Amino acid sequence: MNALDINSLSYSYEKTNVLTDLNLQIEAGEIVCLLGRSGCGKTTLLKAISGLIQPDNGYIALHGNKVSSAEGMFPPEQRGIGMIFQDYALFPHLTVADNIAFGLRNLSQSDTRKRVLEMLELVNLHGLDKRYPHELSGGQQQRVAIARALANRPNLLLLDEPFSNIDSQVRQRLIREIRDILKQQKVAALFVTHSREEGFAFADSVAVMHEGKILQRGRSFDVYNQPSCRFVAEFMGAGNLLQGKVINSHQITTPIGVVESSTKVCTQPGTAVELFIRPQMLTVEKCLCKNPNDPATIRHQQFMGRSLRTEVVLKDKLFVVDNTELLPEKTAVHIHVKDHQLVLFNQQGQAI
Numbered sequence: 001m002n003a004l005d006i007n008s009l010s011y012s013y014e015k016t017n018v019l020t021d022l023n024l025q026i027e028a029g030e031i032v033c034l035l036g037r038s039g040c041g042k043t044t045l046l047k048a049i050s051g052l053i054q055p056d057n058g059y060i061a062l063h064g065n066k067v068s069s070a071e072g073m074f075p076p077e078q079r080g081i082g083m084i085f086q087d088y089a090l091f092p093h094l095t096v097a098d099n100i101a102f103g104l105r106n107l108s109q110s111d112t113r114k115r116v117l118e119m120l121e122l123v124n125l126h127g128l129d130k131r132y133p134h135e136l137s138g139g140q141q142q143r144v145a146i147a148r149a150l151a152n153r154p155n156l157l158l159l160d161e162p163f164s165n166i167d168s169q170v171r172q173r174l175i176r177e178i179r180d181i182l183k184q185q186k187v188a189a190l191f192v193t194h195s196r197e198e199g200f201a202f203a204d205s206v207a208v209m210h211e212g213k214i215l216q217r218g219r220s221f222d223v224y225n226q227p228s229c230r231f232v233a234e235f236m237g238a239g240n241l242l243q244g245k246v247i248n249s250h251q252i253t254t255p256i257g258v259v260e261s262s263t264k265v266c267t268q269p270g271t272a273v274e275l276f277i278r279p280q281m282l283t284v285e286k287c288l289c290k291n292p293n294d295p296a297t298i299r300h301q302q303f304m305g306r307s308l309r310t311e312v313v314l315k316d317k318l319f320v321v322d323n324t325e326l327l328p329e330k331t332a333v334h335i336h337v338k339d340h341q342l343v344l345f346n347q348q349g350q351a352i
């Protein structure tokens with residue numbers, strides 16, 4: 001049974017549709033990352049799941065129990081949902097132990113103490129129970145927030161930009177640690193972030209949201225390499241869009257020459273298509289002849305650590321290539337495409 005089941009959900013603020021016929025399922029124990037541009041409706045969706053707003057249409061079910069629909073809804077406190085926010089939302093006048101114990105009702109004093117110590121152990125904050133939030137680092141405060149949310153054994157955890165205030169040095173480690181804790185506790189989670197890299201590191205799968213809908217849902221690797229449409233392709237990372245025409249089942253003619261696909265192209269010869277090629281799937285090679293015909297030229301290179309993000313201009317069109325060789329500006333080069341499964345879109349921007 002799914003931990004979360006959202007079916008045809010719609011919601012509007014006055015006359016503006018913010019969520020439109022939205023569907024999303026999260027399996028028990030699964031961590032899903034919701035990615036989308038600012039204003040696409042991510043926070044509104046979290047509010048609908050947590051019970052702060054009532055949908056106009058569709059329904060939300062948690063572990064098979066319908067908790068929200070246009071007909072009625074359960075209040076937030078009866079949903080068993082844990083929330084983690086960007087600003088930790090700890091009570092400043094309560095100690096770490098009291099913050100964690102805050103939501104624990106119906107437990108005896110000794111059971112509460114036992115649970116608090118268990119949670120402190122889980123998030124690696126053993127011995128810090130008497131501290132106040134201002135005596136902790138950002139990463140430690142976020143661990144307290146996690147401990148507080150998990151203390152109640154939630155059915156689902158919602159995390160809204162939980163790592164944005166954490167120093168980038170600590171962030172990677174914390175992401176890994178918190179992911180391991182959620183996996184160990186088998187808690188399903190929906191995680192909102194603006195950072196694709198955080199999403200890739202923290203979640204089992206990503207859901208790309210745009211204008212109140214989920215456009216694509218899948219493993220990060222698949223969504224990145226086989227996007228369902230042009231928007232998802234560009235949102236998931238840099239790439240080059242090339243106009244092309246299908247020659248046959250494995251070849252497409254483009255401004256950089258004939259490109260071969262490692263898999264069969266299921267489109268009629270002569271069809272106009274758009275090719276989307278990631279920078280790491282292109283290479284540049286210096287032109288060796290003195291007066292090459294229409295060469296591409298290097299415009300700029302930026303050192304990125306593992307590679308150089310290289311801007312190449314061919315007939316006024318800019319290409320972005322990841323290569324490893326330093327090349328001076330204006331160097332004449334040829335652009336090549338590495339053998340891979342091509343990403344093709346039709347004129348409406350939908351994957352073919």
Ligand SMILES: Nc1ncnc2c1ncn2[C@@H]1O[C@H](COP(=O)(O)OP(=O)(O)OP(=O)(O)O)[C@@H](O)[C@H]1O
Binds near residue numbers: 038044
């Ligand atoms: N209380 C409100 N009344 C009217 N419109 C609202 C209200 N809250 C949000 N909106 C609008 O709904 C749309 C979605 O907002 P939402 O906060 O869900 O986006 P978001 O994806 O979470 O954005 P961000 O990434 O910037 O936090 C936006 O256009 C926003 O202006």
